[in-house]
Amino acid sequence: MVTSMLRSGYAAIVVSTAMLLSSSGLQALDSGNPGAKVVVTPLASVTTTASGQPIVLPQKNVQVLVSSFEIPPGAKLPVHEHPSARYAYVLAGNLEVTNVETGKSTSYKKGDFIVEMIGEWHQGANVGAEPVQLLVIDQVEEGTSNTVLKQ
Known part of the structure; x- marks a missing residue:
């Protein structure tokens, strides 16, 4: 309950x-x-993701997941993709996100809002001297994960 x-x-x-x-x-x-x-x-x-895709939400049993992330200076997230919508608000730090399929990188700083790409392999890295702090909101079909790691 x-x-x-x-x-x-x-x-x-x-x-x-x-x-x-x-x-x-x-x-x-x-x-x-x-x-x-x-x-x-x-x-x-916004109406599109960071890579220009239209934002599409799950069609049934939508679950909203809210998380906080803290990424230490110099740390890189593993290469991953998201099957559903993910939003992030940068509370602190400098984050660089690279689309590994195109090689295009985008930098985000405190106060930036990110609509992450869907179904495209990408990687985030803390490129600053302080921890990156993110408020992350996922919209997924209930009971599913919104992060798929590249094998």
């Missing part, structure tokens, strides 16, 4: 965030406290 409640809560956060991000510009929401406004600053509005 707790897991179900957490899933519902995460799904509500993702939907609420998506709705807030879909509006353009800065917004001030009434906080219910006169003189105090909640300020919402849109961080991203």
